[in-house]
Amino acid sequence: MTELSVVDLRVVLAKKTILSGLSFSVATGELFCLLGPTNSGKTTLLKTIAGIYPVQGGKMLFRGEDRTETAVGRRPVSLLFQSIALFPHLTGFDNLAFPLKRQNLTPGELRRRVGQIAELLRITHLLTRFPRTFSGGERQRVALGRAMIQPARLLLLDEPLSSLDARIRLELRNEFRRIHRQQEQTTIYVTHDPVEALGLADRVGILQEGSLVQVGSARGVYENPANEFIAQQLGLINLVRFEIIDSTSAVWLPDASVKLDNGNAVPPFSGGLLGVRPEWVSVSAAAKQETPWPATVETIEFSGHYSLVSLGIGSARLRARVTERLLLTKGKRVWIGLSRAPLYFESPQKV
């Protein structure tokens, strides 16, 4: 069942068009991730769905009902603000209970619901304390609990992990996966971090300057991005200009130093950008069939179980993900190849 359907949404704030022509839908129980850089309109979109901002065009349908004009507070949504917005004058318990106070529950029922969510998020020890004593991760959990305490609502999460330490971010992300699997609350999760989006989402939508430029499954968008912007949003990718000089092969610009024999994978346009993800670049110490092209090591970034090696080929620069324990030093000559066909993007301008 479709929980939310957004059709051709247009939002103008302070005379600037923030969102235009935005259309997507979210199925019940789905975790839909919205990925995009800052100022692409992600927060505005969430606030518009919640009813905080009015729309200048388009519709929003909640389970088929048009709620585009419904006042904020009357829509079946829960919003977790990027700023967290915990009530500092209320205890953890009262913060969590706040959304339920309007519902005339018996005190026993209220306590039960709060206790349930506190246990789920492992914040039972915070119920009697005040937000100013919480750590960053604890604050985030309580805010999440408050947003989740009404499970019948659509959960809107605005960059919930961006203010946290890298370590805590990882922990909470895993926890959220577990919680979502359990609760199956329809969620729209906004983030600028592709690793979060790819790891959590059932489906991903990429936002660029107020429009959704691609929507699909995580692996689908990652392996088939519609353009180079989307490819870059989803992770590191090397983009190199290319040109086809004869009917069978593509050549890398600008000094025609590498020729790719593609055979069947030739793109329909004669020039543009070639996209190669670092993990598709194979590196070895000697020339082999899989690694026919010579390159020079320029910089090595150690990242733990792999290293990101910047290689110079002619005047192009490629970053490769090297997992084998190769002995690489700056200036060393190595041989590279591609483990799969690159992506081709038609792009008239320079990168």
Add this chain to the structure above:
Amino acid sequence: MVNPHRTRLLAAFRRLIVLMAMGFALLPVFWLVSTSFKSYEEWASSPPHWLPQNPTLQNYRIVFAPEAARQFAAHQSGSLDYKVSGSAWSAFGNSALVATAATFLSVTFGTLAAYGISRFRGGGRGFAFRLLTVRMFPPIAVVVPMVVLFSLLRLTDTHLGLILAYTTFTLPFSVWMIRSFIEEVPIDLELAGRVHGYGRWQVFTLISLPLIRGGILATSLFVFILNWSEFLFALVLTSGHVVTVTLQVANYVSASSGKLYGVQAAMGTISTIPVILFGFLIQGHLARGLTLGAVHG
């Protein structure tokens, strides 16, 4: 590189300056209390006595017991200003009533107005500042129109009249001060309340108000001090029936002896007590920065 002796000397010098400034500020208060215990001869003695040589409670008796005042008048030749025939209790009562009521009204309307200005941009841009400028010209400039207006409305020499006057003149301060406290409450907190289904009034009472409580109390103290110590309008808008503490102090004059400094000092000393009390009572609630930690970034 850095001379430790020099640092210590600088610190001592700084402390000395601060002590001198404190002394300068507290000197009048000291004089006031000291004079309140002085007998008649020492009130305006030359050279001035810092401490009373024969401390007496006579001045305080005059303040609170009209009998003592009449005796005093009889004892010294000449008579006291007729308004002083009553005791000071009614003066304190009047001041208490007027100051408290005016403070309450000013802060209440001020809070509502400040919220409207802050969250709804009520009055257009710059309204809060324009309101403040109203208070910036000297009150004495409007004394005459005020008297005319008040007599037309038959508000002269009434408690209500003074309350209205005080409320009007302190309202800009209330709005200005409370507005800054409201601005400190992150709007996301209110939006969160609204998304959860609460109406604007509930959001105001459940979320905003508790968070600006300290600010409201601080503003109340400030406004209360203004009202309690106000003299000009108390003088001009009353004609003997409603006598506030400030007026009463001014009324301690005698035809022959001139200003009764000692009695005035006694009255002055006592009138500082309610204000200090108010300050002490709300001290614990003046928690600024209550909103720290609510919002990130």
Add this chain to the structure above:
Amino acid sequence: MCALSINGVSKSFGRQRVVDDFSLAIESGQCVALLGPSGCGKSTILSLIAGFETPDTGTIFLEDRLLNGLPPQERNLGLLLQDLSVFTRMTVRQNLAFGLEARGYRRLEIARRVEAAAARFGIVDLLEVGAAELNFSEKQRIALARSLITEPSVLLLDEPMSSLDAADRIRMRSELKLIHSELRSTVLLVTHDQSEALSLADLVVVMRAGKIEQMGAPQAVFNQPGNTFVAEFLGEPPANLFKAELVYEGGRAELKTASVRFRTDRESFAASELTVSIRANDLKLSCEPGPVQVRVSDVEFLGAEDLVRFSLGDLALASLTPAGSFRAGERAFIPLGPILGLLLTSGRATESTCLEIVP
């Protein structure tokens, strides 16, 4: 030559000891990362070096000058804080010139340095733009250029990339790496992000609760964590850690958990209760049937690879596999053969070992 030397520095705020007897020597041209969770004292150490706070005990030397007691402006340090502090009321040029003007450089020299910095940081066409109109990553570049323009002895960076978008962060990381290798400046970087520390630093100093847990080259700290905290903190995804007991079976040493047994190639051990650490990329999974079977509980798509969580007996483990190899709920197999692992004992050196699962 030692560019920055911190000796026995401690600092308490109220009753809390934020920095505890901290000592560190930084060589000229080195990039050192202070890595640790929030509250471990790393930012405080930066404040102490910069001169915004004074240490309760200890000394800080910049080359051979004692910094204790010197006000911040006389310390000749470059500072880049999290909030950037770019002066929004000035143009970019004025921002860059600010530090030089404050130090009394001549106009000609200022102009020369501003032009050079603009060229190096790619902001030549932004020089006359008002700083308030820049986007965040441009502001970051201005702040970085401004901190280096006075040619300080040491550049201090306080979590400079934590407020950036993921994409911008990676870009800035490469830029910083390039600039560091070009300028060979001495850099002290404070961060909570272990991948940042590993990729940028020559020396990683892992901190917790005001003390140094371990320090060394990135590869050294990563491959040879001295204790469980460092083993857990470094590496994304986190390493597989579990406790095992040393037993002897038929004369051979084995490490045993509740339901899994590992043969090990070591002969001597520091203790009989050990923590075993196996990196997710060292634990391989395959579809080929074998004696060691596991049940896949969850597959997380990471882009370049998948993180497959599975249970082997009582152990919950994770393995990095090529994307799309496995699905949740499926069965998988761990191929027989040596698995690289680490044995951690508190207070003793970490030993690496080759483990083999006993089916």
